[in-house]
Amino acid sequence: MLSRVLFAFAILVPTLQADDVFDPKSKLKVEAEKGVAGEGPAWHPELGILTSGNGHINRLSNDGKSTVYRKDAGTNGLLFDANGNLLACESDLRRVTRTSPDGKLTVLAGTYGGKKFNQPNDITVDSTGRIYFSDPCYGDRSKLEIRDESGKTVEGVYRIDPDGKVTRVIGREVERANGVLVSADDKFLFVADNNNDAKGSARKLYRFDLKQDGSVDLKSQKLLYDWGDGRGPDGLKQDVKGRLYVAGGLNKPNPPFEPAEDKKGGIYVFEPDGKFLTFLGVPTDEVTNCAFGGVDRKTLYITGGGVLYSIRTTTAGRLVDPK
Numbered sequence: 001m002l003s004r005v006l007f008a009f010a011i012l013v014p015t016l017q018a019d020d021v022f023d024p025k026s027k028l029k030v031e032a033e034k035g036v037a038g039e040g041p042a043w044h045p046e047l048g049i050l051t052s053g054n055g056h057i058n059r060l061s062n063d064g065k066s067t068v069y070r071k072d073a074g075t076n077g078l079l080f081d082a083n084g085n086l087l088a089c090e091s092d093l094r095r096v097t098r099t100s101p102d103g104k105l106t107v108l109a110g111t112y113g114g115k116k117f118n119q120p121n122d123i124t125v126d127s128t129g130r131i132y133f134s135d136p137c138y139g140d141r142s143k144l145e146i147r148d149e150s151g152k153t154v155e156g157v158y159r160i161d162p163d164g165k166v167t168r169v170i171g172r173e174v175e176r177a178n179g180v181l182v183s184a185d186d187k188f189l190f191v192a193d194n195n196n197d198a199k200g201s202a203r204k205l206y207r208f209d210l211k212q213d214g215s216v217d218l219k220s221q222k223l224l225y226d227w228g229d230g231r232g233p234d235g236l237k238q239d240v241k242g243r244l245y246v247a248g249g250l251n252k253p254n255p256p257f258e259p260a261e262d263k264k265g266g267i268y269v270f271e272p273d274g275k276f277l278t279f280l281g282v283p284t285d286e287v288t289n290c291a292f293g294g295v296d297r298k299t300l301y302i303t304g305g306g307v308l309y310s311i312r313t314t315t316a317g318r319l320v321d322p323k
Helices: 002-012
Strands: 029-037 039-044 048-053 056-060 066-070 078-080 086-090 095-099 105-109 123-125 131-134 157-160 166-170 177-182 188-194 203-210 216-226 233-238 244-248 266-270 276-281 287-293 299-304 306-312
Touching: 029 039, 029 056, 029 299, 039 287, 039 299, 048 078, 048 299, 048 306, 078 123, 086 123, 086 131, 105 157, 123 177, 131 177, 166 188, 166 216, 177 233, 177 244, 188 233, 188 244, 203 233, 203 244, 216 266, 244 299, 266 287
Parallel strands: 039 078, 233 287
Antiparallel strands: 029 048, 029 306, 039 048, 048 056, 056 066, 078 086, 086 095, 095 105, 123 131, 131 157, 157 166, 177 188, 188 203, 203 216, 233 244, 244 266, 244 287, 266 276, 287 299, 299 306
């Protein structure tokens, strides 16, 4: 049934794909069925692709075998660092962890100012090994502990330094930080601001200047794209040309908070300055994230509606290659 949906969807949006971004000979392919790939994903040259789904971290090996990699992990965003450690936003336990190649798990951040994080969501690193993660809350908001000086909730972005110090780098400059990405040259921090359960709230992609010390120039905040009244941006990645691949949109309206139909679900591709390039439709809502992988780094893995998809690109993605 899913293959029929894919075929029908491809007929509806063929003109939206640009040959210089997505390989014209490649079609959207289902790698794993619904449930195992709600979020993540993260690619490793030996392990294959890891995803968050059904409460676990799931693994699709390079030979196509699907298994549970870590049971009951309760994760969202995943990323391998340069040392082959798996960095994870454990949204259920409200913490950020690092798992070494030998399986040792270390909690990197669990509280800020003595208060538990909201729901760590997405994660990125810079060239020095500093970790940045978003901390929104979707669903029950009665558990929120972190607030600003005026008592308002904060759903911002934090940095973990190599010595373990945790610093908030973005606060109420955004409504609800979701996807985060540091550019290859460490000059920019891209932040998806997606407050999707309030009418008229943010569904925007921002770019901030990143300083050498890892702090953010908050006055540099630049709006790159606005999804209006539809579903906003989620996870994002970058290719070696600097182009942004952003998961977002919905294929059918979700009133009253997301009534618009003009921003379909899929991968939106932009130049680093926000110029829109092209769109790849993905048929299952919600499209949550993406990651490059494969031997040549030209396979884009996409999580949408719990399904893991892949498609070939013409340009290699930028990865933090595990040693």
